[in-house]
Amino acid sequence: MNYEMTEEERDILERFERGELRRSPDADREMEIALQAARNTLNERDMALRHQ
Numbered sequence: 001m002n003y004e005m006t007e008e009e010r011d012i013l014e015r016f017e018r019g020e021l022r023r024s025p026d027a028d029r030e031m032e033i034a035l036q037a038a039r040n041t042l043n044e045r046d047m048a049l050r051h052q
Helices: 007-017 027-050
Strands: none
Touching: none
16 A cells, blocks of 8 residues: 655654654553544444444
8 A cells, every 4th residue: 555644644753763752641541542432433333234
């Protein structure tokens, strides 16, 4: 897949590579919230497909 990054994505990548970005103190909690939201979305789509 050929994907062209946006200016914002390039900026984030460059800052990451220079070591300028730091992990959020709540990163683990934020990750769990995001994972649960993704699970909920997939479960909702699965239920919708089963009831077609």
